[in-house]
Amino acid sequence: MPAPDARRGAASGPPRTDRADLTAWVAVAAGALGAMLATLDISIVNSALPTIQGEIGASGTEGTWVATAFLVAEIVIIPLSAWLERLLGLRTLLIVAVSSFTAFSMVCGLAGDLVTMIVGRTGQGLTGGVLIPTAMTIVAKRLPPAQQPIGLAVFGMTVILGPVMGPLAGGWLTENLSWHYAFFVNLPVCALLLLLLFIGLPHERADWSYLRDADWTGIAGMVLGLGGLTIVLEEGHREEWFASPLIIQLTAVAIAGFALLAFGQLNARKPVLKLSLMLNRQFLSVVVMALALGMVMYGSTYVIPQFLTLVSDYNALQTGLVIFWMGVPAFLLMPFLPLMIRRIHIRLAVGVGMALMALSCFISTNLTAESGGGVFTESQFLRGVGMILTMMFLNQATVASVAPEDAGDASGIFNAARNLGGSFALAGLATFQDQRIWHHSRRLEETISANSPRVQEYMDGLTASLGTIEAATGVLARTIQREAFVMTYNDVFTAMGVITLATVPLVLFLRALPKDTTLSLH
Incomplete structure (x- = not known):
């Protein structure tokens, strides 16, 4: 019986030739659009943050979590995307991620208090973070080597344009409409993205052996390590670094997390992420x-x-x-x-x-x-x-x-x-x-x-x-x-x-x- 990786490779689409077909380019366009959407949503809220804080009753310090929650969740999920893609298949993973991202965007747009906003932003980060590395995976899987530079050029441009367009889009929407539209604008974009994914990517069967044989120690370590480190970096200055018990505790969590990740790398049969690269x-x-x-x-x-x-x-x-x-x-x-x-x-x-x-x-x-x-x-x-x-x-x-x-x-x-x-x-x-x-x-x-x-x-x-x-x-x-x-x-x-x-x-x-x-x- 072929190994799971071999089966998945065979299921990823027809053999690549020297030229990609139209559906492959549709898939690349979908990946680039998803990556831009995810990177844009990091910064689109920054322009509207003072207005959002006032309307949901958050102080300046509390309001920073509107941005921090997204970033922490995104950094945690990005390295897990390869494992999730092997588990669910690329198209299924992206369809679930985009649908969930849309739902969490609506939660943010309708939020009337800080807790709801943070829940929505965390969900956006977890689902949107998947869209960034999988865009490069689509290029590697769907395009022949000779045309990969074109796909990577499209991807790189969108990743740069996201943080650049975010403040402009957020500022225009806040000044001319309402801060709510900084989130509602994701609805039509995600609808288009779902259509492109259905057209451009072939269906792959889920391989549940990755769930059964998962490196749960490594997964827990990555979540705790990257999550703790990111919060320390984001909040350390406001909390006066190690004068704060919270920062000390989070630093300990991050260290313990990275220790678990290292243990998983050394002992797991299928490490969650190939850090050996x-x-x-x-x-x-x-x-x-x-x-x-x-x-x-x-x-x-x-x-x-x-x-x-x-x-x-x-x-x-x-x-x-x-x-x-x-x-x-x-x-x-x-x-x-x-x-x-x-x-x-x-x-x-x-x-x-x-x-x-x-x-x-x-x-x-x-x-x-x-x-x-x-x-x-x-x-x-x-x-x-x-x-x-x-x-x-x-x-x-x-x-x-x-x-x-x-x-x-x-x-x-x-x-x-x-x-x-x-x-x-x-x-x-x-x-x-x-x-x-x-x-x-x-x-x-x-x-x-x-x-x-x-x-x-x-x-x-x-x-x-x-x-x-x-x-x-x-x-x-x-x-x-x-x-x-x-x-x-x-x-x-x-x-x-x-x-x-x-x-x-x-x-x-x-x-x-x-x-x-x-x-x-x-």
Whole structure:
């Protein structure tokens, strides 16, 4: 009797030829649309978060769980997607995931309290997270090697456009309709996605032996380890890190979880995730670069909206338009990406991509209190070019560096690493910002002497125009705080640029992509 993997491989569709048929491209389109939907829903709520908090009666700290719940659930489920796909079959898994994602989106849109919203967002993360790595699995299974660069180009573009379009879509819907539509908009998109899945993917029988022989120790360890680590990274700064008993307990949970995962890797007959793939130097390099990519991608989309909101007084829609510039290169380069993947060495492409992302950060280190969204146009465009180059070649390397039957595990590890990189970036940037704001505020205060004639003249003028010395003092304090904010954001972009530049030497560990096939554009 053939092994389950062999049966599943035979059931995954007709033998691949040099050219994919129409149904294969429909499947690729479905995978790309699902991945964009999942990544877009990470950030679409951010623009509407202040409004949502007010309407569901949540405080600022409680409201952050609207975003955190989604991210934690998504990071936990992404590495499990390969095991679920082997268990249920690709089409069944995706149909269940998309249907459930739609239902949980409606729960969020109708939520009137924080608990309901968090339940809905957790469900969205668990079901939407499946859509990201399976998009790469569809490309690996349904397209012949010669056409995989085209499929990966489509996938990479949608993964980048999701976080970019999220703030813009969320801002427009909030400003012109209601925050509820940030969730209701998923209904027609999911309906189209289900149609494409039914057309593009063949049915595969569920293989319940994977349930009977499951690495339950590894599954529990992955849930506890990744879930605990993500919450620690997301909430550590607000809870003052290890001064908080909650953070200490969650850290212990994460450590115990990773210990269980390691036990499963060593003892299970079928480990839930083939972490042994990272013994491959090529694949390990890709994973490390994915961490760096996630740091830049999510770090920049975190810092720029903060600056525009706090310093430039932009609303959600205006901020979304600035962020959208990062997605423009994906549209412009899309027709050329498959050919570039075949012709340009991966080291050169990824090295240039990471260098451009570093340069985009250094360009933004001369901000002033008068800076508006226009100062980010050039840097956002460069960042977009760098991200699409890096993402596309690393996507291709993920598939090319492992056997076809390991594509699902490799995709899960790659995408989880990218999202974890984002969590590391957000945790580090939040702590760094607080330290630098305090530092610059104290330094500015030290330079202001009450005995200085210029300071006295300035305060006299403010007092005369505002009527009281207390009002004048308040204006001075806000001015100091604003300037400290601006100086801090200059420091943040400098730090992001240095960290990104430091990852460029990692490209030396990447091997050239295979060029033994001819690219077909039809």
